[in-house]
Amino acid sequence: MIPVTEPYLPPRGRLDYYLDRVYASHRLTNDGPLVRELTRRLEDYLGVTNLLLVANGTLAIQLALATLGVKRGRGLTTPFTFPATSSALSWQGVEPQYADIDPETLNLDPLAADHAVTADTRVILPVHTYGNPCDVERFRALANRIRVPLVYDASHAFGVQLNGQSLLNWGDAATLSLHATKLFHTAEGGGIVFRDSHLLEEARSMINFGLDNGSPVRIGINAKMSEMHAAMGLAVLEAIDEIIDYRMAIQDHYRKRLSGRIELPVFSADASANGAYMPVLCRNAVHRKRVQRHLLANGIESRAYFSPALGSLGLYTKEITGAGVEFADRILCLPIFFGLSTIQVDHICDLVCAIPPTQEPAL
Numbered sequence: 001m002i003p004v005t006e007p008y009l010p011p012r013g014r015l016d017y018y019l020d021r022v023y024a025s026h027r028l029t030n031d032g033p034l035v036r037e038l039t040r041r042l043e044d045y046l047g048v049t050n051l052l053l054v055a056n057g058t059l060a061i062q063l064a065l066a067t068l069g070v071k072r073g074r075g076l077t078t079p080f081t082f083p084a085t086s087s088a089l090s091w092q093g094v095e096p097q098y099a100d101i102d103p104e105t106l107n108l109d110p111l112a113a114d115h116a117v118t119a120d121t122r123v124i125l126p127v128h129t130y131g132n133p134c135d136v137e138r139f140r141a142l143a144n145r146i147r148v149p150l151v152y153d154a155s156h157a158f159g160v161q162l163n164g165q166s167l168l169n170w171g172d173a174a175t176l177s178l179h180a181t182k183l184f185h186t187a188e189g190g191g192i193v194f195r196d197s198h199l200l201e202e203a204r205s206m207i208n209f210g211l212d213n214g215s216p217v218r219i220g221i222n223a224k225m226s227e228m229h230a231a232m233g234l235a236v237l238e239a240i241d242e243i244i245d246y247r248m249a250i251q252d253h254y255r256k257r258l259s260g261r262i263e264l265p266v267f268s269a270d271a272s273a274n275g276a277y278m279p280v281l282c283r284n285a286v287h288r289k290r291v292q293r294h295l296l297a298n299g300i301e302s303r304a305y306f307s308p309a310l311g312s313l314g315l316y317t318k319e320i321t322g323a324g325v326e327f328a329d330r331i332l333c334l335p336i337f338f339g340l341s342t343i344q345v346d347h348i349c350d351l352v353c354a355i356p357p358t359q360e361p362a363l
């Protein structure tokens with residue numbers, strides 16, 4: 001069975017080097033030396049400042065919202081994402097407000113978002129889906145005009161540069177997921193890049209029960225990254241260039257083999273890719289089901305990532321919307337991970353191309 005993704009495991013010796021340091025220090029958590037070292041090294045690697053490492057990517061979004069004072073009201077967001085983007089809003093008491101996505105990039109469409117603004121809109125939370133940058137200039141202009149914070153869920157955008165600058169530097173805050181299945185991981189983990197260093201310090205207290213010099217000064221939560229997780233991150237970080245190069249080569253190979261045979265999302269020409277995902281667009285839901293079944297029959301896992309469209313569920317918001325539904329019905333993510341071979345990719349492409357697009361059957 002070829003899985004759709006597989007976490008990168010560093011060589012044991014490399015991980016052990018960091019674990020030995022944990023044992024020597026007797027420090028397991030609470031902003032320990034390895035978390036500090038990983039923070040510094042990631043800031044260097046990514047080209048960012050004001051990075052706070054946290055327990056996971058979902059809490060990263062919640063903390064960004066909380067630190068920016070976003071509570072109650074509604075948050076403009078994309079329906080085409082992992083459920084955590086919406087649930088993070090909901091847990092902060094902010095009701096998601098869905099707008100349509102761009103048919104080429106599959107990112108939240110700034111014009112559609114603009115049309116969806118109401119007097120209750122308190123935040124804009126787009127996602128750089130598959131590591132492909134949103135239209136950051138237009139979201140900045142919209143956020144400035146309606147005077148609300150702009151937070152990017154940049155869970156997929158590790159290492160992506162836009163016009164030579166880290167994509168994470170856009171927005172009042174940008175959040176990362178460092179979950180095992182992501183491009184760069186700490187097993188479980190997340191991060192927030194703040195534009196404003198004061199907010200970083202506030203969030204640092206917030207992830208530690210709201211303590212400041214041992215006394216509670218705000219309502220906090222426990223969202224600290226442990227030393228064990230930082231050890232994994234430091235070991236993975238040593239291989240990150242190799243991992244990204246490998247995944248980009250796989251993604252290139254897929255895109256060459258599939259172009260003209262199945263629709264591919266359009267990646268920004270102004271940004272570096274990171275090879276995090278391999279999305280294709282089937283003709284329709286029936287076509288996707290057939291492709292997925294054919295792959296599975298040949299031992300290959302694929303995932304309808306992101307489906308269903310979050311506004312169609314009546315879960316995060318009472319009103320049901322059709323935003324993003326077409327693409328949620330058509331999307332399919334193919335296997336991509338460190339260690340997948342081009343021979344396997346060729347085989348997967350042959351299987352995908354063997355299933356002709358079908359028209360939806362008449363009801």
Ligand SMILES: *Cc1c(COP(=O)(O)O)cnc(C)c1O
Binds near residue numbers: 058
């Ligand atoms: C993975 C992911 C998250 C959640 O991150 P966790 O670290 O698993 O909590 C949020 N948003 C998007 C778009 C993701 O892909």
